[in-house]
Amino acid sequence: MKWLLSFTAAFFFALSALAQAPPAAPQQKIDELVRLLQDPEVKAWLDSRNQESGTATLASPAGHSSLANWEAGARARVHAILAAIPAIPPEVTAAATRARSEAASRGYAPVFLIFGGLLAFGLAAEAVYRRFAARREALFGRLIPVGIFAGAMGIVFFAVEWPPLARVTLLAYLSAFILFRLAAALLSVATMGLPLRRRLLILFGVICFAVATTAVSEPLGVSPDVSKAISYCFSVVGLLLAIEAVWSVWEGSRARKAAITAFLVALWLIWCLNMRGLFWIGIYALVLPGILNAVGRVALSFTSDPGSLRGILIARGARAVVIALAVGWLALVWQLNPDTLGQRDPTLAALYYGGLKSVLILVVADLLWQVARGWIDRTLRISTSTTSLAPADAARRARFRTLLPIFRNALAVAVAVMAGLIVLAQLGVQIGPLIAGAGIFGVAIGFGSQTLVKDVINGVFYMLDDAFRVGEYIQAKDYKGTVESFSLRSVRLRHHRGPVFTVPFSELGAVENMSRDWVIDKFRITVGFDTDIDKARKLTKKVGAELIEDPELGQHFIEPLKMKGVEQFADYGIVLSFAMTTVPGMQTYIRRKAYAKIREVFLANGIAFAQPTVQVGGDDKGGGVAAAAQAIRAQQTDAATSAK
Template sequence: MKRILSLIAGLFLAFNAMAQAPAAPQQKIDELVRLLQDPDVQAWLNSRKEAGAPAASPASSTSPASPAGTSNLADWETAARTRVHEIIAAIPAIPAEVTAAALRARQDATSRGYAPVFVIFGGLVALGLLAEALYGRLVARRETLLGRLAPVGIFAGAMAIVFFAVEWPPLARVTLLAYLSAFILFRLAIVCLSAADIAAPLRVRLTIIFAVVSLAAATAAVGNPLGVPPVVTGAISYCFSVIGLILAIEAVWATSQRSRAWKAAVAAFLVVLWLIWCVNMRGLFWIGIYALVLPSILNTTGRIAGSFISDPASLRGILIVRGARAAVIALAVGWLALVWQLNPDTLGQRDPFVVALFYGGLKSVLILVCADLLWQLVKGWIDRTLRVATDTTSLAPADAARRARFRTLLPIFRNALAVLVAVMAGLIVLAQLGVQIGPLIAGAGIFGVAIGFGSQTLVKDVISGVFYMLDDAFRVGEYIQAKDYKGTVEGFSLRSVRLRHHRGPVFTVPFGELGAVENMSRDWVIDKFRITVGFNTDIEKARKLTKKVGAELQEDAELGKLFIEPLKMKGVEEFADYGIVLSFAMTTVPGMQTYVRRKAYAKIREVFLSNGIAFAQPTVQVGGDDKDGGAAAAAQAIRAQQASAATPAK
């Protein structure tokens, strides 16, 4: 459906070109100048001027003054009505004028020894097709847009060489140029249709419509050089426009899968656009066309531009894709300005306010396009840098820290830049539309001061966040604790930080509420823990075994890279109720100390038990003063029981 609407835009573009009346031939201008210099004609003109002055004077003195807008509207309505009547009256004269023009072109060619124009046209087309066939034999055709356009370029180049090498008769030259150009444009349209993903029924209808458009444009272009009156040329253009309108409506109804109500609405909209074009309101007509088809044209342009690059997310890809879309919008704006300039009798051009608003709107569109292109380039660079900064494996600590700082600051910079670009573009657009932005800026300043007094907490949060960033207090991905909040930093806004708790909940904490921040993921972590062993433990033996455990942990392929300082036993921390408390310490990378400690616990338990070092356990002493006697008796009973169990039965 989008392609149908794009087609309609091209159709009306050709009709608009047909309706532009070209300049009169030099021969007629010379004849007009000669008649104006004739004494009898000058005397008649003077008499008419003198007779018309008294009649006009009373009317001007007695008629009330009318507003300028009402006069402009009346003049425009009269001109539009007159033009429509002239076109309708000229339609019956089309066959005779076309036949006479064809005879003039034929006689102009045959009188100078050339073949008729249609024979020359057929010969040039055959020559171009021959050159295209030879190119196809020598070069393999590529199934890309450029590969399909290359044969058309060879076809056009071969015809252009012969056309410009021969001195054709004047009328034949103009006629051949118009129809050959239309034929080349038609072939280009066919290539684009074949390259696009379009269903066969729709492709056939679009081919027919482009053929009608090409023929209409060429016929309108040669009308005045061949002596066809401008009114008849306009009538021919209107007839072709009716044919194109009917074909477009038929294509909408036959190929669209939308509802009947939607099809009827599109058909009615096309009819309204055609009526606007008929009454010469070209600016309003093209605004309606852009609103209808420009989004689909931009999407198609972006897709075609993206097919020429491997990475659309790169700066080069963004520049090519967004630049192509910006170029299409700039061309559309330029064409709209040209159409407006070439139609000075348009109703809106007689009102200075409408003219200023129109040109201000065109400039505003270009400003917004430039702002969007700038924002997309900066946003693409920031997003790509953030993707790269997330991978910190196999990096030195300094490089990893720098990338973490990028992940922290770049999102804030992106948000601030988005606000800045939007505000600046909005102010420039308002200035182009005639709004005085000086008082607006001053009023915004006063309003900002009032808001500042009323939202001191918000200002405090924003300023606190700025200073946290300047101090590099924390970065994205680090684990921090502030007051009752702790978790991994996931992101920032202008006024708050988002913390993910290790159990899952997410805290959104304003910067002003953080206070002192405890960063647990910066540089290194010293992890200390204690183990209680029995009172009869050999402390020196435990120290040596701990040193051995630390060496084994550092040699481990998985754990070794997590150590900064190996596991060591600091010594006896205290004498507890049930044993001796030994203190251990190690230095690890941030965030991995818990994982390393669990591995160290398991290794120490295994080594201590295998070397006869028992861990202290809570015990209760029951008995009198003979503390060792009870224990000795119990031990003796256990040994006797074990000995009897080991003695074989007789």
């Protein structure tokens, strides 16, 4: 659908540009006009008419006069075109006769035969190229034959001194045919269905023929009213083709088809009433989103990394150029139509130009924001991997992950506020009182939201103090967990069991950071009272060396596992103290591995772990054992007797 609307817009653009081109007056008529203006009677009559028009202007409101003048001009233009439609056939016939007579008088064939001969020569040159050149399916391979065709015809055309009327006619229609061939080449690689492609090709063919016919009307002696009538007739044909394509090819619902049809008819009526600015705004509303998406996809094909600075500049820059060209065309259309209703009202004119400037401001703001956001997102992606970095670089990247999201949010607010204020200024709004009022309102809001302000200010100081970063495990009051993200007023903590805490900065208080720089992990093991302490120390040193040599665990050690000595004498054994220094977050995992290693080594070397024991009996420590043995022997004797 966007292809159809784009070609329809181009059709109206071509016809409107040619329909508005004022014909050049012959020098004889100009001299006659100057002579009449110098006549005393004509001067007196013009003075009296100026006085009458001045009195009428004072008697009627300015707005009513502008509207009435515009309505009268539009009505006169429509009547002139309708009156000129019956004169189209005789005017066109007379123009063709003049061109044929001029060519025959100088010994040339009729223009249409010359045109056919040039086409045949160009097609022959193209056929020779296709015969000896390799076949290419890409767009470049389809454009080369068109260039050969145009070059061959151009050589013959500029080598021969054609009659004036024939030269103008041939140039117009040959250019139209070349543009038609270029459109066919572009449509051949476009992603669309064959029925829509054919209809667009027909529509563009009508556009090219209409532009060429309207361009040669003036040199061939066709009157301006008849030339405008021809352009309007071609516009009706283009409108009917567009409506037919909407109902035949587009797969939307009947209601949407009817809405698009009504919109196209409304745009055509607006174009007929010479309201060019409003017409092009409507065209942009239909086709500009699709054009921007297509331009963005084409621009991204020139870069391998869309998220890089180059990719963002190419994609967003291409779209910004398209929007800037559209805005420039709207300004040019407005400037070239001084008789429109909006041009006569200074307020509407100021709003129109202010709106165009506002669009450019928003485009520039969006481009700057996209570049800044792309850099921030790219830096955040790079900062996520810190495994193979030095501690200083890893800390710097962690600080980036902490501060950049906050900076991104603040930058978005700043860009939006600044762009909004500039847009309001361009639309004629006095932003000075607005800023002063916003300041007073901000003070009032500040008194009413002291907690919010306190949260924001506390967050700023936490960031300046570098109290914690994203990915670190902290504890503050009753909250503890891994820092996941920040906002302007709160921090999100992920507890190690899963729950997420969103804590305002003012509620944190003193922060205990458990993931900064290094961690000393201590643990205790209880062994028997008869344990050789020096032997246990040596075995522990051996375990520490094995843990450091482990390829998975060694990189996480800062100081190896050591036995500090005897911590205390417990009820069932000696308590030994151990310690090691690791990187934050790995101490628990390494401690589990150390437990398994120490148990294995101690048991293999005869060091028993202490176990709770209960002693039953008095002073005779062996009496209980002897009594138990005698009871067992008695049970065995009774069992043997029963068996006999």
